[in-house]
Amino acid sequence: MDDKRYKKRIRIYSVIAGITVLTSILTGSLRDILFARLTDDTGWVIALSAGLNFLAFMILFSLMLTRIELTPKLEKKIWLSLLILLVPIIPGAIFEIIPLVIVPAILIFLFLSILVFFSPERSTRRIFILLLFMVVGFFMKRQHWPLAGILITLTLGVLAFGSIIHGIHILQKHKENLYFRIIGSLCFLLIALQSLATLFKFQHWPGAGVFIVMAAVPTLVMTLLVLITLPGSGFINWKKEQQLILTRKILIPWIFFLLFMGIKTLLPIPVQQRIFEADVTITTPFNMTPYDVKPKEGMEEGE
Numbered sequence: 001m002d003d004k005r006y007k008k009r010i011r012i013y014s015v016i017a018g019i020t021v022l023t024s025i026l027t028g029s030l031r032d033i034l035f036a037r038l039t040d041d042t043g044w045v046i047a048l049s050a051g052l053n054f055l056a057f058m059i060l061f062s063l064m065l066t067r068i069e070l071t072p073k074l075e076k077k078i079w080l081s082l083l084i085l086l087v088p089i090i091p092g093a094i095f096e097i098i099p100l101v102i103v104p105a106i107l108i109f110l111f112l113s114i115l116v117f118f119s120p121e122r123s124t125r126r127i128f129i130l131l132l133f134m135v136v137g138f139f140m141k142r143q144h145w146p147l148a149g150i151l152i153t154l155t156l157g158v159l160a161f162g163s164i165i166h167g168i169h170i171l172q173k174h175k176e177n178l179y180f181r182i183i184g185s186l187c188f189l190l191i192a193l194q195s196l197a198t199l200f201k202f203q204h205w206p207g208a209g210v211f212i213v214m215a216a217v218p219t220l221v222m223t224l225l226v227l228i229t230l231p232g233s234g235f236i237n238w239k240k241e242q243q244l245i246l247t248r249k250i251l252i253p254w255i256f257f258l259l260f261m262g263i264k265t266l267l268p269i270p271v272q273q274r275i276f277e278a279d280v281t282i283t284t285p286f287n288m289t290p291y292d293v294k295p296k297e298g299m300e301e302g303e
Helices: 003-027 029-034 043-065 072-094 099-117 123-142 148-173 178-203 208-232 240-266 269-276
Strands: none
Touching: 003 043, 043 148, 072 099, 099 123, 099 148, 123 148, 123 178, 123 240, 148 178, 148 240, 178 208, 178 240, 208 240
């Protein structure tokens, strides 16, 4: 893409992003998003507004990344920015000031996604580390240990953000390889859906079942499609960058989620319920189960 077209697209997507934010401000949706004011009547409006804002900024952000190279100097600046962003989150969480948590958290997801997915030399290692921390978070969640929810949300959120950004990035940058452009962007989209489905399931949030169906069926179909069509796509003639994206940034999380789906499917139902369903057991002193004493015949209740 030449400089003229690049600057034109930046202007167009900047205007679109500005319009979505302005619309959210005028309708009050942005205030409701920042303060997490969700109701049954306005929930769909807020979700739609948040989705449009997210999509507009993701497209703009991924377009900017086509001209930015992640150098060691830039990495140090990003790590420093992450430390600075932690400063408002701590008092925001303590005093329940929602905007001080949401806005820095979104920026942390974005910056960590860049460090994991766009590092020219360390991306494969960082993806493995991300998946390792994800598994640790799953184990901690099952043991009801503190910070488990934060760890699961952070790792799956980074994977979802990075996959969405990389999918849009492929559409913008790799136009000469139509097969890679279509398959790569769809695979990253499905990885993001799998990440969100897993996050909702482990956090026991509403809508988890919908996400799982939306992610599982297309993932299986796409797996078969790639296995059938990849041999005839001229893979050995692709650019090295495209080969690395497919075999590492896509294949590693893809296999992880396929194994996760397979293990979950093969587990006995009681084991699945213990691992994936919310624990609603009510604990009482001395592990006693509450029960009611029924009055004997001839006695009224309360005597």
